[in-house]
Amino acid sequence: MTAIKPTFTEEDALSFHMQGRPGKIEIISTKPLTTQRDLSLAYSPGVAWPCLRIAKDPNAAYDYTSKGNLVAVISNGTAVLGLGDLGALASKPVMEGKCVLFKRFADIDSIDLEIDTKEVDAFVNSVRYLAPSFGGINLEDIKAPECFIIEQQLRELMNIPVFHDDQHGTAIITAAGLINAMHLTGRDMKTTKLVINGAGAAAIACAELVKAMGMPSDHVILCDTKGVIYTGRTEGMNQWKSAHATPTEKRTLAEALNGADAFVGLSVKDAVTPEMVREMAAKPIIFAMANPDPEITPEEVRSVRDDAIVATGRSDYPNQVNNVLGFPYIFRGALDVRASTINETMKIAAARALAELARQDVPDEVDAAYSGRRLRFGPEYIIPVPFDPRLISHVPPAVARAAMDSGVARRPIIDMESYVASLKGRLDPSAGSLHMIFDRVQHNPKRVVFAEGEEEKVIRAAIAFRAAGYGTPVLIGRTERIEETIRQSSLTDAVGLEVVNARVSPHNKLYADRLYARLQRQGFLQRDALRMVNQDRNIFAACMVAEGHADAMVTGVTRSFYVCLDDAMKVFDAREGQTLMAVSILIARGRTVLIADTSVHELPTSDQLADFAVQCASIARHLGHEPRVALLSFSNFGHPPREKAERIREAVHILDDRKVDFEYDGEMQANVALNYALMKELYPFCRLGGPANVLIMPALHSANIVAKLMQELGGTAIGPILVGLEKPVQIVQTGATVNEIVTAAAFAALATTPLSR
Ligand SMILES: NC(=O)C1=CN([C@@H]2O[C@H](COP(=O)(O)OP(=O)(O)OC[C@H]3O[C@@H](n4cnc5c(N)ncnc54)[C@H](OP(=O)(O)O)[C@@H]3O)[C@@H](O)[C@H]2O)C=CC1
Ligand SMILES: CC(=O)C(=O)O
Numbered sequence: 169m170t171a172i173k174p175t176f177t178e179e180d181a182l183s184f185h186m187q188g189r190p191g192k193i194e195i196i197s198t199k200p201l202t203t204q205r206d207l208s209l210a211y212s213p214g215v216a217w218p219c220l221r222i223a224k225d226p227n228a229a230y231d232y233t234s235k236g237n238l239v240a241v242i243s244n245g246t247a248v249l250g251l252g253d254l255g256a257l258a259s260k261p262v263m264e265g266k267c268v269l270f271k272r273f274a275d276i277d278s279i280d281l282e283i284d285t286k287e288v289d290a291f292v293n294s295v296r297y298l299a300p301s302f303g304g305i306n307l308e309d310i311k312a313p314e315c316f317i318i319e320q321q322l323r324e325l326m327n328i329p330v331f332h333d334d335q336h337g338t339a340i341i342t343a344a345g346l347i348n349a350m351h352l353t354g355r356d357m358k359t360t361k362l363v364i365n366g367a368g369a370a371a372i373a374c375a376e377l378v379k380a381m382g383m384p385s386d387h388v389i390l391c392d393t394k395g396v397i398y399t400g401r402t403e404g405m406n407q408w409k410s411a412h413a414t415p416t417e418k419r420t421l422a423e424a425l426n427g428a429d430a431f432v433g434l435s436v437k438d439a440v441t442p443e444m445v446r447e448m449a450a451k452p453i454i455f456a457m458a459n460p461d462p463e464i465t466p467e468e469v470r471s472v473r474d475d476a477i478v479a480t481g482r483s484d485y486p487n488q489v490n491n492v493l494g495f496p497y498i499f500r501g502a503l504d505v506r507a508s509t510i511n512e513t514m515k516i517a518a519a520r521a522l523a524e525l526a527r528q529d530v531p532d533e534v535d536a537a538y539s540g541r542r543l544r545f546g547p548e549y550i551i552p553v554p555f556d557p558r559l560i561s562h563v564p565p566a567v568a569r570a571a572m573d574s575g576v577a578r579r580p581i582i583d584m585e586s587y588v589a590s591l592k593g594r595l596d597p598s599a600g601s602l603h604m605i606f607d608r609v610q611h612n613p614k615r616v617v618f619a620e621g622e623e624e625k626v627i628r629a630a631i632a633f634r635a636a637g638y639g640t641p642v643l644i645g646r647t648e649r650i651e652e653t654i655r656q657s658s659l660t661d662a663v664g665l666e667v668v669n670a671r672v673s674p675h676n677k678l679y680a681d682r683l684y685a686r687l688q689r690q691g692f693l694q695r696d697a698l699r700m701v702n703q704d705r706n707i708f709a710a711c712m713v714a715e716g717h718a719d720a721m722v723t724g725v726t727r728s729f730y731v732c733l734d735d736a737m738k739v740f741d742a743r744e745g746q747t748l749m750a751v752s753i754l755i756a757r758g759r760t761v762l763i764a765d766t767s768v769h770e771l772p773t774s775d776q777l778a779d780f781a782v783q784c785a786s787i788a789r790h791l792g793h794e795p796r797v798a799l800l801s802f803s804n805f806g807h808p809p810r811e812k813a814e815r816i817r818e819a820v821h822i823l824d825d826r827k828v829d830f831e832y833d834g835e836m837q838a839n840v841a842l843n844y845a846l847m848k849e850l851y852p853f854c855r856l857g858g859p860a861n862v863l864i865m866p867a868l869h870s871a872n873i874v875a876k877l878m879q880e881l882g883g884t885a886i887g888p889i890l891v892g893l894e895k896p897v898q899i900v901q902t903g904a905t906v907n908e909i910v911t912a913a914a915f916a917a918l919a920t921t922p923l924s925r
């Protein structure tokens with residue numbers, strides 16, 4: 169069987185989960201809790217008032233607590249992905265994962281609860297009394313048939329939506345994919361013959377939904393570990409399987425697939441062979457959805473059929489049929505109308521909305537997020553991609569409308585148009601734009617030199633860089649040292665990493681000549697240049713890039729930014745027409761802000777400040793943001809009148825003269841720049857049309873201090889990213905983590921890639 173090439177190692181996955189605060193979620197307070205007054209309001213005695221209101225009117229809980237936007241993700245770990253019964257505790261990483269997907273894709277807060285029992289009654293009793301806390305319950309990875317009883321009982325006992333994602337989420341996405349795949353292959357629900365492998369939670373729900381959508385019962389054959397579920401079978405049966413037993417002579421999956429139009433795999437890896445696929449009807453539809461590894465890989469299908477439409481549950485192939493496309497948006501719609509349940513009408517509405525979205529023209533920004541792939545409705549694109557920002561405004565309104573039409577909405581939406589607009593505003597655009605950056609690098613892989621190649625962290629980063637598909641890493645260092653580190657650290661995925669030993673490189677003379685030509689009038693002799701090339705890995709790496717032996721370089725783990733920058737500047741100049749500078753990207757609480765110059769110019773001139781504004785505006789656009797640039801100071805538009813702010817005011821005038829095509833203004837204080845209400849109240853003439861997302865700082869100290877403060881006090885900081893050098897060089901901060909090195913290397917690779925396609 170063809171193995172799927174992983175884009176990361178086991179170690180990457182483990183360290184991703186372990187680094188920083190272990191796990192993937194934390195709870196943050198939405199109200200300030202800094203003063204005695206805050207404390208009195210948030211807790212006793214102030215908290216008594218909302219308690220009394222809710223006691224009088226339970227609906228008030230939606231106004232005074234997080235209930236209305238809070239979903240519990242609950243499992244007992246009996247069917248963790250396709251890995252089987254790993255137990256409650258071991259399911260926690262998946263459940264935390266579902267929580268972050270809820271947040272990322274639909275701005276829903278959620279908490280994972282792992283319940284350590286396989287007993288149906290005990291499980292039901294643990295959950296049934298939680299209704300006051302949550303707006304909805306998302307059951308996950310509970311095995312069949314217990315999941316059916318658990319869900320049924322909880323739906324009867326609780327007055328909030330209870331939704332077993334593996335059943336209905338999966339069924340909805342599968343139905344959406346099937347609608348489109350059938351459309352493309354000229355089939356319809358009435359005539360298509362479907363085989364579903366697996367007869368558990370996901371499979372039974374899929375069978376139910378496609379039948380509810382018009383597929384005749386005797387056109388759907390289910391198989392499990394015992395083979396075909398036929399009428400009269402007694403072995404390994406339960407009432408849910410019996411309900412889908414088919415009158416057929418077929419007994420094995422291979423027999424069932426012979427002549428079948430479509431296959432849906434919700435079982436385990438490798439359950440299907442190429443020989444089985446070969447016997448399917450023309451233009452077969454094959455959804456191999458077992459996770460993490462499918463029943464059959466797309467490569468295996470291709471080896472025997474070139475007319476198949478293939479989907480998997482994975483993100484590294486086209487057509488990801490995975491419930492991530494469903495549960496965030498279905499709950500968003502259900503919560504927004506305070507639905508008492510999620511019913512068939514809502515599920516079918518979600519499936520149709522998803523199918524319909526895939527048939528729409530794909531806007532450029534979605535295409536850009538998946539560069540290299542042309543997302544056009546067809547065999548390779550039958551279902552929207554998870555990072556499609558239209559999902560949030562497309563699926564929840566369909567679900568909400570269906571809830572209203574079917575009478576389960578307790579707070580109907582009056583103004584759908586405003587609702588759709590509010591949905592668009594829920595998502596942090598930065599997450600999508602960073603995804604876009606990395607995707608772009610993956611589709612234009614580059615050769616990147618890792619100058620400090622003997623460092624364990626750097627070797628790990630090189631492995632991760634290669635595995636992520638960003639390009640070919642080249643480690644600078646002594647081969648035997650690097651091999652020793654790889655051995656000592658048991659790095660199993662280092663095979664084939666390219667190592668260049670500066671001391672014995674055949675290019676040293678070429679590099680030294682280049683260096684000498686640049687430095688001879690700065691007091692350097694030819695032999696100094698040769699020594700630097702031989703001994704200084706930054707210089708050697710930079711020379712490799714200068715001579716075209718690599719595309720970009722990354723350094724900085726062991727030496728300070730300024731030493732590294734100095735080394736790079738021995739080999740390169742600033743790019744013509746650009747000013748060298750460093751930008752930090754700060755992401756905090758759903759906002760992305762670019763700050764410059766965080767590393768290079770100590771006291772920039774007005775001209776340089778204007779250059780920073782222009783260059784940052786361009787970066788902001790490449791990240792998918794319309795730039796609103798604020799030139800910051802300690803004063804606002806001339807008040808208080810201090811000489812030190814004149815440099816900033818002058819920069820604004822320079823931008824006026826240059827007639828730039830983005831919003832900018834200043835000088836202003838940081839709070840005015842970031843707080844749009846305050847800006848409009850105090851300075852209605854300010855030309856920014858929203859809060860600033862690019863902050864040009866007056867000097868290096870303020871820029872650098874702010875970036876580091878933000879990094880330590882919360883939020884995500886990316887960078888400093890060096891901009892404006894002749895060739896792409898990125899310098900991480902001393903002691904950077906493996907992830908930070910990989911990100912810097914990806915940014916280095918990006919700089920050699922056309923930013924707009
Ligand atoms: N892509 C997606 O979005 C989703 C994918 N899935 C995947 O679907 C699979 C099943 O999940 P779920 O329904 O929750 O689990 P369940 O435990 O409820 O069901 C598993 C089913 O798979 C059957 N099965 C196991 N091995 C085989 C085999 N070799 N051949 C045929 N059938 C087999 C079992 O048969 P038996 O009844 O005889 O034991 C059982 O019916 C998992 O791989 C999961 O990752 C699930 C949800 C969403
Ligand atoms: C995707 C998912 O929920 C599963 O594989 O179980």
Ligand SMILES: [Mg+2]
Binds near residue numbers: 249308309333334
């Ligand atoms: Mg699941």
